[in-house]
Amino acid sequence: MNPVTMEVVITNDHKLNLNIDLPKDCPTGAAIVTLTVKPKPEAVQSMNRAAEIRGLGKGKVWMSEDFDAPLDDFAEYM
Numbered sequence: 264m265n266p267v268t269m270e271v272v273i274t275n276d277h278k279l280n281l282n283i284d285l286p287k288d289c290p291t292g293a294a295i296v297t298l299t300v301k302p303k304p305e306a307v308q309s310m311n312r313a314a315e316i317r318g319l320g321k322g323k324v325w326m327s328e329d330f331d332a333p334l335d336d337f338a339e340y341m
Contacts, residue, residue: 270303 273279333341
């Protein structure tokens with residue numbers, strides 16, 4: 264039997280519901296089904312492109328002026 268290949272969408276809650284019309288030469292009864300999940304090439308490219316966009320977090324993170332100042336809790340170790 265030939266493998267069946269299809270494009271699917273995995274939801275944000277990491278679920279995938281399958282209802283597949285199998286080829287007529289597929290034997291009926293108990294079977295072992297192997298599922299391989301790999302991203303579509305376009306999806307990988309778009310993920311890489313998103314990582315290249317600079318400045319997306321600008322203004323979302325701040326550090327206090329005394330960030331590098333010694334902490335009183337560690338005075339005995341210094």
